Amino acid sequence: MSQYEIVIGLEIHLELRTKSKIFCSCPTTFGDAPNTHVCPVCLGLPGVLPVLNKKALDYAVLTGLALNCDINTYSKFDRKNYFYPDLPKAYQISQYDFPVAQNGNLRIQSNGEPRVIGINRVHLEEDAGKLVHSEEGDYSLVDYNRTGVPLVEIVTEPDLRSTEEARGFLESLKKILLYTGVSDCKMEEGSLRCDANVSVRLKGETELGTKTELKNMNSFKAVQKGLEFEVERQISRLEKGERITQETLRWDEGSAQTVSMRSKEEAHDYRYFPEPDLVPMEIGAPMVEEIRKTLPELPLAKRERFIAQYGIPEYDAEILTSTREMADYFEECVKIFPDPKAVSNWLMGELARHMNAAGLNFYNIKIAPQHLADMLEMLQQGKISGKMAKEVFADMFASGKTAGQVVAEKGLEQISDRGVLEKIIDEVIKKHPGPAADYRARKEKALGFLVGQVMKVTRGSANPQMVNEILRDKLK
Amino acid sequence: MDITKKDVEYIAKLARLEVSEHEKETFTEQLGDILNYVKVLEELNTEDISPTFHVFPVKNVFRSDQIKESLSPEEVLQNAPDQENGFFKVPRVIE
Known part of the structure; x- marks a missing residue:
C-alpha cells in the first residue's frame, strides 16, 4: 500500500x-x-x-x-x-x-x-x-x-x-x-x-x-x-x-x-x-x-491569542476554542474572575462533565459565566472548600441558582470565623479529655480524632486548615 | 459546424424525447440550418468585447430574508398526477 x-x-x-x-x-x-x-x-x-x-x-x-x-x-x-x-x-x-x-x-x-x-x-x-x-x-x-x-x-x-x-x-x-x-x-x-x-x-x-x-x-x-x-x-x-x-x-x-x-x-x-x-x-x-466586519475571530487565531493573552497551555487553548460559545464563556468568566487556568480547569472539567451527562450545550445551560466566576471567588476566599465547590457547582448547574444561594440554602458555607471555631473546639476538648491528653503526650494520631469531632459537630463545614491550627495551638 | 444524426439522438436522449427515424433526419437538417444561420455572427470581430450573459443593464436585485406564507398542501398537490400521504408519488427512482 x-x-x-x-x-x-x-x-x-x-x-x-x-x-x-x-x-x-x-x-x-x-x-x-x-x-x-x-x-x-x-x-x-x-x-x-x-x-x-x-x-x-x-x-x-x-x-x-x-x-x-x-x-x-x-x-x-x-x-x-x-x-x-x-x-x-x-x-x-x-x-x-x-x-x-x-x-x-x-x-x-x-x-x-x-x-x-x-x-x-x-x-x-x-x-x-x-x-x-x-x-x-x-x-x-x-x-x-x-x-x-x-x-x-x-x-x-x-x-x-x-x-x-x-x-x-x-x-x-x-x-x-x-x-x-x-x-x-x-x-x-x-x-x-x-x-x-x-x-x-x-x-x-x-x-x-x-x-x-x-x-x-x-x-x-x-x-x-x-x-x-x-x-x-x-x-x-x-x-x-x-x-x-x-x-x-x-x-x-x-x-x-x-x-x-x-x-x-x-x-x-x-x-x-x-x-x-x-x-x-x-x-x-x-x-x-x-460583510468582512461580521467575520468573527477564527479558531486558529483565537487559539494563538488565548495562549499569548491568558498564558494557558496549548492543550487548554485548543479545547476552549473548539467552539465559539465555549471560548466566549471562558472569556466572560475570566473577565470577572481573572485566574485563566482555574477557569479553564473548571470549564474543561466539571462544566464539560455535567454538560455531557445532561446532553446540554452552551445555549441551554442554566449556569451563567457570572455564576461560575462568583463560585470560583468564594472558593478562592476559602468560603467553601474544594470538595464543597463540586457539590455547590452540581447544584448550580441543575438549578441555575447562584453559588451564594446554594451555599446559604444548604448551610454549606465554610466556617472560617476564628471566634466561632475556638468556641466549638473548646467544647470538643472538654468532651474528650482522653484524646486531648494523648495529643499533649505527643500522640499525633489523637489530633485526627479531635479534628473529626469538630467536623462532626459542624457537619463538615469547618475550615479544616484552621481547625488543625487552633487545635495544635490550644493543646501545646 | 455540422449537426449529425448522432448529435440529434444524444440531445433527444438528454431531453427524454422519443423521435422517429424520419424526425431524426428532419431535425438534423433543421438544427444544422439554424446553427449555420447563427454562424453569421462569427464574422464579427469580438476580440476586445467581454461576453454578454444578460441583456438588461440590471444587477443586484435582492429580497430580504423574510418568511411569507407557503401554499396549502392541497394547493401544492393540486396538479400532482399521483400522491400519497402528502407526498408527490412518482415512478420508483432506483439509486
Missing part, C-alpha cells in the same frame, strides 16, 4: 442558516410535514420569478472570506439541467463559471504538521427535494420542503493525501463554519453533506489516476470509512492489473462498501447556461468590507 499515493478532493454542501429559502419566501425549517413549505417558485410553476435572498449571498461571501478566497466582483447564476424527480423544474439554479468566491485555502494540522489545503471555489445554489423510496411497491415519494433551501458548495483542490487528513480537514472546516454562523452544520440532518473525489497513483507519478466520485457519507466516521474502503478497492484493482472505471459510487453504511450509482451516472452533460430569471450580482468592495 505504501507505494501508492492517495489523492482526495472534497465537495461540501452546506445549508445556510437563513430563515427563508434562497429564491422565495418559504421557510427553511427542517423536519415538518411533507410539502408544507412549498410555493409556486420552489415548485417551478410557469410564470414565477425567483428573487435572490440577500442574506444567502452575504453568507456565501462570508464563507468565502473565512476560507481566504477572492470574492468575484461579477457573479451570476446558471441553470444546471438534469431530470430527477427531486428537482421540480428539471434544472437546478447553481453557479457555473462565475462563483461567488474562488482561490482560497484552509490551514490544518495533519499528523502534527501544518498543511494548506486549497479551496477551488465557493458557490451558491438551491437545494433539491427529498426522495423517499417505498419499501414495497414500485414508486418513490417526493417532499419538496427542502427544495430551494440555500446551499453553498465548497470545492477543495485535490490536495488531501490520506483518509485521516480528509476527515481532519472536514472537522476543521466545520469548526470554522460554525464560528461564522452561516450554518448549523448538522451532518445528521443533512445541513452539512460531503462528497469526495478519490484516486490513487504510484508515488512519484505526476499524472492523476482515474477518479471515482463517492457520495452518501453522512457522518465524519462514514467519510473516513467510505474513503478507506474506496482507496483499498482501487489499490487492489490496480494490483491485479485492472483499470479503475470513472463512476459515481454510493457509500452503503449497512454493507460497509461502495456501490455503483448508475442512475445519476448516465447524463453528466448538464448543459449549463445563464439563468435568465436572475440578474447578475456585482459584489463590490464596499459590500465585501461590510
